[in-house]
Amino acid sequence: MINMAVPEKKEMMYEGKAKQVYATEDSSRVIVYFKDDATAFNGKKKSQISGKGEINNTLSSILYTYLEEKGIKTHFLRQLSTREMLVHAVDIIPLEVIVRNIAAGSMARNLGVKEGTVFKKPILEYSFKKDELGDPMVSEDHIIALEWASQEQIDFIRRTALKINELLKEIMLKAGLRLVDFKLEFGMRKNEMLLADEISPDTCRLWDVETGEVMDKDRFRKDLGQVAEHYQEVLKRVKKALSV
Ligand code: TMP
Secondary structure (H helix, E strand, O other): OOOOOOOOOOOEEEEOOOEEEEEOOOOOEEEEEEOOEEEEOOOOEEEEOOOHHHHHHHHHHHHHHHHHHOOOOEOEEEEOOOOEEEEEOOEEOOEEEEEEEEOOHHHHHHHOOOOOOEEEEEEEEEEEOOHHHOOOEEOHHHHHHOOOOOHHHHHHHHHHHHHHHHHHHHHHHHOOEEEEEEEEEEEEEOOEEEEEOOOOOOOEEEEEOOOOOEOOOHHHHOOOOOHHHHHHHHHHHHHHHHOO
């Protein structure tokens, strides 16, 4: 039976740049609290975006629910409040899994590819999640040699990330948004791999289909202004696209 009792929020177990994780009375479940803090360039640029935590929690909850309906296993259990969600406790695999459909950000910069170039097929990239090292890009061979994940786990991550890309692209398009690229994280719950972390304008690049307007965290990174307003607009459009 699904346990719908309100979980008791206990001690903070972990604090990241945008979220906090709290223990509950059940060691297999934790509460994620979404902050308004925003950072970029590996924490060098720091600010607060008023209302961001609420938007990202709500949007992530909606998108996880949608992905679950489409057969993707996620850590999400339910949204508890405007800024909190209840999730399965997982051991995070220390990888940022990045899917790119269109050239932007570090890829455009590092490889000299013109921003906006559309790829024939999506590009999958991995970074080692390690702030002190600036999250360096790694290959599948690094991941296996350093035992962050097995070949079988990487195959699963690849398949799942590409499936999520198709599902997100479709829903974003319905919302009048081009899914340029995004970042995923996965974690292990016993022997099962689950999608974890968040899916929000902090972790995706989204461009308006008609005008090309930037609707994501690049507004913060590049000082384009009205960050929360654009995040709110993304939430509004995705809600409408999913009829929720
Ligand atoms: P990048 O072009 O800066 O490498 O970013 C690729 C995607 O990953 C983009 O959608 C933003 C997201 N991202 C994160 O979610 N967290 C990060 O720390 C970074 C650098 C990027």
